[in-house]
Amino acid sequence: MTYQTKNLRNVVLLGHPGSGKTSFAEAMLFEAKATTRRGTISDKSTISDFTNIEKERGNSIFSTLMHAKWKDSKINIIDTPGFDDFVGEVVSSLKVADTALMMLNARSGVEVGTELIWEYVERFNTPTTFVVNHLDNEKADFESTLEQAQERFGNRVIPVQ
Numbered sequence: 001m002t003y004q005t006k007n008l009r010n011v012v013l014l015g016h017p018g019s020g021k022t023s024f025a026e027a028m029l030f031e032a033k034a035t036t037r038r039g040t041i042s043d044k045s046t047i048s049d050f051t052n053i054e055k056e057r058g059n060s061i062f063s064t065l066m067h068a069k070w071k072d073s074k075i076n077i078i079d080t081p082g083f084d085d086f087v088g089e090v091v092s093s094l095k096v097a098d099t100a101l102m103m104l105n106a107r108s109g110v111e112v113g114t115e116l117i118w119e120y121v122e123r124f125n126t127p128t129t130f131v132v133n134h135l136d137n138e139k140a141d142f143e144s145t146l147e148q149a150q151e152r153f154g155n156r157v158i159p160v161q
């Protein structure tokens with residue numbers, strides 16, 4: 001199938017280690033019916049963390065390109081590693097992405113990884129949506145996470161559900 005440029009979306013997932021990028025990518029692929037089985041980190045069965053070293057360590061090391069069809073569009077999803085050691089993967093992914101999703105852990109709000117990666121987002125001027133994740137955690141605090149994001153990134157941060 002061929003797609004017009006207007007029907008292509010290149011989305012990069014960014015965020016502090018463990019904020020849930022790989023799991024979120026898995027959920028997106030499942031929702032878009034690109035996969036029939038929703039893998040997990042603990043089962044070492046996610047589409048994104050497919051290399052042996054990622055399965056062993058339980059975190060992403062490489063950027064992974066995946067894709068899903070949504071209505072008439074093809075969405076390219078790039079999952080990036082959160083650990084600063086692998087920031088080169090983030091930079092190269094930002095170069096080809098039109099939009100970024102920055103994952104925030106609702107238990108911890110804006111974290112050091114968020115701040116570090118934000119420097120690159122600003123450098124590339126990438127439009128960004130924050131995604132508040134880990135909302136099922138008993139210590140999750142959506143309001144505080146939103147406040148922290150607004151405090152740090154300005155009042156252009158508005159909540160959308």
Ligand SMILES: Nc1nc2c(ncn2[C@@H]2O[C@H](COP(=O)(O)OP(=O)(O)OP(=O)(O)O)[C@@H](O)[C@H]2O)c(=O)[nH]1
Pocket residue numbers: 015016017018019020021022023024040041042058059060061080081082083133134135136137
């Ligand atoms: N309870 C709960 N657990 C989550 C959620 N999102 C992710 N997790 C868990 O949090 C851990 C880290 O999730 P990952 O998806 O690997 O996070 P990541 O941002 O890709 O991590 P890095 O690749 O290291 O940057 C895993 O054990 C996930 O199962 C969530 O919304 N709720």
Ligand SMILES: [Mg+2]
Pocket residue numbers: 021022023049059060079080081082
């Ligand atoms: Mg990951």
